[in-house]
Amino acid sequence: MFKKCITPVFVLVCLGISLSSTVRAQSIGRQYSLGFYQAVSDSNGYHSSQRDYSIEPSFDLPKGDTLRKQSWLYRKLFREHLVEVNGDDYTFYGSILPDLIVGRSNDNGTVWINTRGVVVGGTIGKKLSFRSEFYENQAKMPAYLDAFGRQYQIVPGQGEWKPFNETKFDYAYASALIDYKASKHFTFQLGYDRNFIGDGYRSMLLSDAPFNYPFLKIIANVGRIQYTTMWAQFIDMKYPKASYDNGYRKKWGVFNYLDWNVTKKLSVGLFASVIWQDSDSTGKRGFDASYLNPIVFLRPVEFSVGSPDNAILGLNLKYAVSRNSTFYGQFILDEFKLEQITNGNGWWGNKYGGQVGFRSNNLFTVPNLNILTEVNAARPYTYSQRNTLNNYGHYNQSLAHPMGANFVEWVNIADYRYKRLFLRGQITIAKYGLDTAGINYGKDINQSYWTRAKDYGNKIGQGLKTNFLYVQGTAAYLLNPKYNLRLEGSVTARRESNSNWTKNELIFQIGLRSSFRQLYYDL
Numbered sequence: 001m002f003k004k005c006i007t008p009v010f011v012l013v014c015l016g017i018s019l020s021s022t023v024r025a026q027s028i029g030r031q032y033s034l035g036f037y038q039a040v041s042d043s044n045g046y047h048s049s050q051r052d053y054s055i056e057p058s059f060d061l062p063k064g065d066t067l068r069k070q071s072w073l074y075r076k077l078f079r080e081h082l083v084e085v086n087g088d089d090y091t092f093y094g095s096i097l098p099d100l101i102v103g104r105s106n107d108n109g110t111v112w113i114n115t116r117g118v119v120v121g122g123t124i125g126k127k128l129s130f131r132s133e134f135y136e137n138q139a140k141m142p143a144y145l146d147a148f149g150r151q152y153q154i155v156p157g158q159g160e161w162k163p164f165n166e167t168k169f170d171y172a173y174a175s176a177l178i179d180y181k182a183s184k185h186f187t188f189q190l191g192y193d194r195n196f197i198g199d200g201y202r203s204m205l206l207s208d209a210p211f212n213y214p215f216l217k218i219i220a221n222v223g224r225i226q227y228t229t230m231w232a233q234f235i236d237m238k239y240p241k242a243s244y245d246n247g248y249r250k251k252w253g254v255f256n257y258l259d260w261n262v263t264k265k266l267s268v269g270l271f272a273s274v275i276w277q278d279s280d281s282t283g284k285r286g287f288d289a290s291y292l293n294p295i296v297f298l299r300p301v302e303f304s305v306g307s308p309d310n311a312i313l314g315l316n317l318k319y320a321v322s323r324n325s326t327f328y329g330q331f332i333l334d335e336f337k338l339e340q341i342t343n344g345n346g347w348w349g350n351k352y353g354g355q356v357g358f359r360s361n362n363l364f365t366v367p368n369l370n371i372l373t374e375v376n377a378a379r380p381y382t383y384s385q386r387n388t389l390n391n392y393g394h395y396n397q398s399l400a401h402p403m404g405a406n407f408v409e410w411v412n413i414a415d416y417r418y419k420r421l422f423l424r425g426q427i428t429i430a431k432y433g434l435d436t437a438g439i440n441y442g443k444d445i446n447q448s449y450w451t452r453a454k455d456y457g458n459k460i461g462q463g464l465k466t467n468f469l470y471v472q473g474t475a476a477y478l479l480n481p482k483y484n485l486r487l488e489g490s491v492t493a494r495r496e497s498n499s500n501w502t503k504n505e506l507i508f509q510i511g512l513r514s515s516f517r518q519l520y521y522d523l
Helices: 002-016 072-078 143-152 298-304 338-343
Strands: 083-086 090-105 109-124 128-140 162-164 168-181 186-193 213-222 225-236 249-261 266-277 310-320 325-335 351-360 369-378 407-418 421-434 464-480 485-497 502-513
Touching: 072 464, 090 128, 090 485, 109 502, 143 502, 266 298
Parallel strands: none
Antiparallel strands: 083 090, 090 109, 090 502, 109 128, 128 168, 162 168, 168 186, 186 213, 213 225, 225 249, 249 266, 266 310, 310 325, 325 351, 351 369, 369 407, 407 421, 421 464, 464 485, 485 502
16 A cells, blocks of 8 residues: 555655755854755855864854743753853863654654764863764664665664664764864864765765764965865775774775865865775785875875875865855766777776755845755766775765765755744655676675676666665754754655665654764665
């Protein structure tokens, strides 16, 4: 009976829930679990393509929302952190973060998430700030997330899980960041967190979709130019643990990104990264000092040392047609040969992808009505390597787009805010090619490209051609802007279909939620 009614249900959800919840941050620069960035021009030296995770997140209260009561309980429930200390040259805050959700899936019965979290942070002097979060989670996931977790041994964006009553997941999540602004030109960050480069919902260069990782980042600002270098360590789960003492095998990465505000409307970003394995058959390699210089050109160094490392180049563009509207795009180049591209024969080694998008705020002069639409695509085998020890991945997820490669995707998001009420809607349509009969057609970046199906004739969607539809509508009422405490309800409809099977899932959820984590379950 459900199969007979699923099509009209999808249509109703698509047409009837075109908006869902979001919140607007006081500082533009970090994407939260509700909402996305404002589209602004690059005036005053602002660089929109790098999200600032160092600022304490908080949301603006609606105009006219003044204190009606002065009681301690009212302030702690609706306006402040549980603990707030403001000294002469330091500050400190702390809050308990509940994320309690219960719902129903047509494919997996009752689903729920039980998360208990805590956040602490503050400042020391005028230059140093810090933040740390911890979450303990148990969950029974919708069917598609349960299948994903069991296939890749992770909860998307939240790392490894362990069994809990057979059908449920138990997992923990922690993040931390120390930010030191040495001068107006230099900022240093030491973190266990995620990073994002781009102006859209997705990033084809470096995304905050995978799990956290340790990193050291240097950010330099000179005039209209911002230059960032980051060194990071990642986890490879594909291979068995080296030993109980050493845990999973590691790999390293270095990332350089130069963002130039050419004018107040146009910005251009140049991206380069190298991933290398921590050890190989000859022994432990560790951190490679060849990549230590923060201003070195990575590709020549990678070539000159005769290494098997994985180098990736990229381009990020943004043009603000008005104060509230922006076109943006990206291009990622993993490998290519010009001769093979001009031949047009679909050589497997032409590995590249891209993005084009548009976003606008205060649409039709309606305050807090925002839209985003973008298209993302990646050719087969992009981001993959000989093995996962140097592919562009971490904890079995891509460091870029969560769909991996061999796909084309169209994402549409709209959100609206009225006082403390937030609405958000998302419709995502994608086409991709899945592996079938044990043959690697290029979508799963954790598969070695040596196992590719063919050398020539490769194109996006090859393999088991699959259609994907994801529709979600969410409504939320903000209780406390300091840590995004809100009452939330959502409806999610997901369909994945090809010539072999069709998977439909309809999910209803309600909950008491908090925190500013961005979790990508639209995969």
